[in-house]
Amino acid sequence: MSGVEVLFALLQPSNIVFLVLLAGLLVAFRRRRSGLALLTVGVVLYGVVGFLPVGQLLLRPLETRFPFKGIVEPPDGIIVLGGFIAPLPPYAHNQVNLNDAAERLVAAASLAHRFPDVPVIVTDGGGTRRNRSGAEQAAALLRQMGVPQSQLVLETRSLSTWDNARFSYDVVQPKPGERYVLVTSAWHMPRSVATFHHAGWPELVPWPVDYVEDDRPLWRSLQFSAARGLRQMDEAVxxxxALAYYRLTGRIDTWLPGPGA
Incomplete structure (x- = not known):
């Protein structure tokens, strides 16, 4: 995990709400009125972010930038971005553990069966001497789902979307005029497509999955789980x-990439 990711992990919105509540509790011991004011702010933030569709409102522009269009002709490759392996030791409880982004893996398996002669490029690092990389763990699951080893191409070094793009480029060496399906979560697609283009990949067919926003009017999307609302807010922010960081560091060319960007 990079320093930027560590910093955000500490300062993500759900943690900030907790810190405001904690500060209010501590301040209340010495200055009751100020402490109660902070506690009130914390409770309001918790209610607004947790129960109102604030996270969905922020995710909607990301998830609608690259609408799903499908594909008819076989592509030259299918790229599936990692991030769906849960941060637990491989085969804890005798199985590979998945998180909420597991739809990426399911979509990759479905595409692999639909186009059996097309290579599936799985890009995900994070391995150590004791633990296998995310790509290796994903490959084990894909084999269990009927995808032959001969169809799999693994990139095992990447720790970020930027790494996914350049390291998998080095492995695959795509040629001009080729076309690759890119599988990742819908909210992650704008940054992914822009980063892969910046790294030199040719035509990409976005294959967004793992949608959070369901196109209902926001007033009908009130949360009944504060944990879910806080998680969506964290994800959106x-x-x-990340988009701002990639733009400022020259890894993408626009603030909110879209088709043709």
Whole structure:
């Protein structure tokens, strides 16, 4: 995990709400009125972010930038971005553990069966001497789902979307005029497509999955789980921060990439 990711992990919105509540509790021991004011702010933030569709409102522009269009002709490759392996030791409880982004893996398996002669490039690092990389763990699951080893191409070094793009480029060496399906979460697609283009990849067919926003009017999307609302808020803010960081460091060319960007 990079320093930027560590910093955000500490300062993500759900943690800030907790810190405001904690500060209010501590201040209340010495200055009751100020402490109660902070506690009130914390409770309001918790309610607004947790139960109102604030996270969905922020995710909607990201998830609608690259609408799903499908594909008819076989592509030259299928790229699936990692991030769906849960941060637990491989085969804890005798299985590979997945998180909420597991739809990426399912979509990759479906595409692999649909186009059996097309290579599936799985890009995900994070391995150590004791633990296998995310790509290796994903490959084990894909084999269990009927995808042959001969169809799999693994990139095992990447720790970020930027790494996914350049390291998998080095492995695949795509040629001009080729076309690759890119599988990742819908909210992650704008940054992914822009980063892969910047790294030199030719035509990409976005294959967004793992949608959070469901196109209902926001007033009908009230949360009944504060944990879910806080998680969506964290996810949205993290992606906007990542977009800004990638733009400022020259890894993408626009603040909110879209088709043709």
């Amino acid at each position: 993290r992606e906007y921060v």
